[in-house]
Amino acid sequence: MRIIMKKAYPNLTTYIVSILLCFTTPIFAETETLGDAISGGQAHLNFRYRYEFVDQDGFSNDAKASTLKTQLNYKTLWYSGWQLFVEIDDVSYLGDDNFNNTRNGKTTYPVVADPDGTDFNQFYLSYKKNDTQFTIGRRKINRDNQRFIGGVGWRQNEQTYDVFGIENTSFKNVIFYYDYINKVNRIFGPDTGAAARTFDSNTHLLNAKFIMGKSGTFVGYAYFMDFDNANALSNRTIGVRYNNTYSFERFKIPVQVEYANQNDFGDNASNYSANYYLIDGGIKTDSFSLNLSYEVLEGSNTPGERFQTPLATLHKFQGWADKFLSTPTTGIADLYLTFGTSLGKSKLTVSLHDLSAEKGSTDYGREWNIALSHPINEHYGVLLKWASYDADALSSDTSKLWLMFTAKF
Numbered sequence: 519m520r521i522i523m524k525k526a527y528p529n530l531t532t533y534i535v536s537i538l539l540c541f542t543t544p545i546f547a548e549t550e551t552l553g554d555a556i557s558g559g560q561a562h563l564n565f566r567y568r569y570e571f572v573d574q575d576g577f578s579n580d581a582k583a584s585t586l587k588t589q590l591n592y593k594t595l596w597y598s599g600w601q602l603f604v605e606i607d608d609v610s611y612l613g614d615d616n617f618n619n620t621r622n623g624k625t626t627y628p629v630v631a632d633p634d635g636t637d638f639n640q641f642y643l644s645y646k647k648n649d650t651q652f653t654i655g656r657r658k659i660n661r662d663n664q665r666f667i668g669g670v671g672w673r674q675n676e677q678t679y680d681v682f683g684i685e686n687t688s689f690k691n692v693i694f695y696y697d698y699i700n701k702v703n704r705i706f707g708p709d710t711g712a713a714a715r716t717f718d719s720n721t722h723l724l725n726a727k728f729i730m731g732k733s734g735t736f737v738g739y740a741y742f743m744d745f746d747n748a749n750a751l752s753n754r755t756i757g758v759r760y761n762n763t764y765s766f767e768r769f770k771i772p773v774q775v776e777y778a779n780q781n782d783f784g785d786n787a788s789n790y791s792a793n794y795y796l797i798d799g800g801i802k803t804d805s806f807s808l809n810l811s812y813e814v815l816e817g818s819n820t821p822g823e824r825f826q827t828p829l830a831t832l833h834k835f836q837g838w839a840d841k842f843l844s845t846p847t848t849g850i851a852d853l854y855l856t857f858g859t860s861l862g863k864s865k866l867t868v869s870l871h872d873l874s875a876e877k878g879s880t881d882y883g884r885e886w887n888i889a890l891s892h893p894i895n896e897h898y899g900v901l902l903k904w905a906s907y908d909a910d911a912l913s914s915d916t917s918k919l920w921l922m923f924t925a926k927f
Contacts, residue, residue: 548596555597564589565925568674572617572628576916581617585631586610587674589639599647603657606641609674611631621711626915632674637708640678649688656680659697660831661725662737662759664775665796668831673705677829690732697723702745702829718746720784734762736775743828744784751828752784755796763802772809772817774798780825790823791815792849806859817877819847824849837871837885838905841913850877864892873912882912899924 549555565588572581591605609632615622617630642655656678658669670677680701702717711713722742729735737759744752746830757778764771776796782788793816800809813835817824824845836842836852856869867889873882889903903920909914 522840525598525865527758532692543721544899552597553593555601557827559592559594561590561592566674566922567612567924568632568920568922570617570630570632571738571919572630572916573918574628574916575909577626577628579627581628583615583617584612585632585634585674586612586799591640596646599645601644601646603640603642603644603655605638606636607639607675608636612901613722619711620706620713621709623909631705633706633709633711635708639676641653649686651685652684653681653685656703657683659683659723661695661723661739662727663774664834665924666741666755666757666778666827666829667829668738668834670705670831670833672831672833675705675707677705678703691728693729695725695727697721714747717748717751720744720746732762734760736760739778742783745828746785748828749785749787750822751826752782752786753780753826753828754783755780755794768803772798772800772801772802772807774811778825786822788820790818790820792818792823792825794825800856806857808858809856811852811854811856813854814876815845815850817845817847817875821847823847836873837907838887838903839885839907839916839918841883841885841907841909841916842873846875846882846912848878848880850874850882851876861890864890866890867885880912881910883907883909896910897926 549558565586567586570581570583587607587609589607591603593603594601611634615624616627616650618624618627619633620629620631621633638656640657642653642657644651644653658676659667659679659681660669663665665757668677679699680703680783681696681697681699699719699721702719704713704715704717706713707715710864721744725737725738725739727735739757741755755778757776759776764773774796776794778794780792780794781833782790795814796811798809798811800807815825824847825843833840836850842850851874852871854869854871856867858865858867869887871885873884874880875882885905885907887905889901891899891901893899901920901922903922905918907916
């Protein structure tokens with residue numbers, strides 16, 4: 519993995535490392551010998567089978583994807599401040615690939631972005647001192663609610679990053695993260711297909727989390743994303759986030775508020791400035807939860823000049839039918855209501871999204887989402903999930919159904 523600092527802030531990594539080292543002192547190894555660190559490590563084996571059905575207007579065939587993800591990982595114990603983590607995963611098809619996996623050329627079917635193949639999903643080395651941990655290699659990154667930086671864990675092939683990262687806790691109740699991303703390994707790999715398998719990246723991520731007890735959690739972040747082979751997605755995003763849960767007798771009131779401003783960055787040919795807003799509040803008891811949320815990504819009347827989140831776990835936002843994996847030119851405003859309740863050991867979640875343009879008055883459509891999950895025991899679980907998008911002025915009517923079984927050892 520090459521680590522090259524170029525264009526913006528060429529000495530930023532060196533500067534940050536120098537400062538953080540001033541606050542750290544070596545720790546004692548958790549094991550006395552390297553052999554103990556290796557033999558005492560932990561291995562995990564996970565299976566995830568999923569059947570995905572997609573009925574989408576405009577396609578002559580329905581997609582029917584029967585896929586199995588097998589994942590094996592191993593982590594050593596700490597030795598002299600060092601730790602190694604290795605993870606291999608394989609995506610296989612059980613039956614025919616009657617869907618467009620983005621590289622099989624089956625364009626008469628809707629997309630199910632789960633290409634098959636075997637790959638090193640994660641492979642990284644960590645070095646830890648008293649309050650600081652340095653990591654280099656390929657790994658997942660999930661920041662905050664994954665709206666800007668995520669691992670796209672819903673898809674069978676996750677999104678990982680070739681990265682040099684720092685995590686520092688020198689100051690009480692403050693967690694500081696810095697990551698330099700050299701390459702983004704997207705969900706469309708491991709082989710080459712119609713969608714870009716990787717982004718060649720010169721990206722810097724700064725994130726500071728302040729944990730203030732009953733006063734909630736405050737996060738400030740600055741993300742400088744520069745993609746050599748996807749210039750139109752390069753952006754600079756600076757924002758703040760606050761979340762807390764207030765208690766009132768037997769009720770809890772969760773609150774999230776977030777704001778960010780984004781500009782073009784790197785070799786992006788567009789010249790724009792756009793804002794992001796999130797307001798989320800609700801009520802929660804031991805038996806149910808109800809949340810009302812409003813999320814806005816600003817747009818314009820000029821293509822390319824809109825708020826975008828190319829490294830997000832996009833499936834979590836704006837409906838599970840994945841109709842808004844890229845922000846429309848006129849932006850998007852998503853007003854949604856989410857209800858959750860427990861049915862014995864099972865959990866039921868229902869949400870309704872009303873989606874419209876941020877610029878102008880166009881109604882894009884509405885979407886229903888329903889999920890029912892059940893943990894069979896500590897090793898096995900099952901999930902039934904459904905999404906239905908009813909288009910008005912954007913995209914096409916789409917229904918998706920998932921049945922998923924998981925096994926973890």
